[in-house]
Amino acid sequence: MTKLVLVGPAEIRTWLRVSRQRxxxxxxxxxxxxxxxxxxxxxxxxxxxxxxxxxxxxxxxERPDRPNRLGARPGASGVPGSPAPSPAAAAAAAARRPGRPGRPGPADGAARKGRGRQGQAP
Known part of the structure; x- marks a missing residue:
């Protein structure tokens, strides 16, 4: 018996490489x-x-040689049934995402101070 695999809009969006609105x-x-x-x-x-x-x-x-907009080859899309990316590729992708551990930047939010509207105290 074949296992039923269901997908939602988020998986379809990733698969088609389009925005949420599209x-x-x-x-x-x-x-x-x-x-x-x-x-x-x-x-x-x-x-x-x-x-x-x-x-x-x-x-x-469906062309296997077509990279997506981010340069990833098919199979790294997160679509169910696709092979998982290699550990090196996953680590590289995680390093590019903002707000991930190991990302340089102030840990205490110091860079946010003084960003209020002009003329207002922070």
Missing amino acids: AYQLISREDFPEPYQVLQMGKVWDIADVERWIRTHRPWL
């Missing part, structure tokens, strides 16, 4: 598959239906 535009289209289920937290789709839609309407995303 993802919602696409999933609202008439030709996008009907949701598998509408939950209190939102809609979810069967991954097979979404894959079929992508093959039909976004065939360039």
Whole structure:
């Protein structure tokens, strides 16, 4: 028996490499598959239906040589069923994210002092 894999708007957005707003535009289209289920937290789709839609309407995303906007190769997208990135790639990606441990900068928030509106005391 095949295991059912469901995806939500966040996974679809990552997979399609689009903004949150664009993802919602696409999933609202008439030709996008009907949701598998509408939950209190939102809609979810069967991954097979979404894959079929992508093959039909976004065939360039299926090319294995196409990097995304950030230069990552397919498989590093976070889509269920994709292979995980290598430990070195994951560490490099984590180092680029703001607000992560090991990032240089003031730990006590000193850089924020005095950022109020002009003429106001901090």
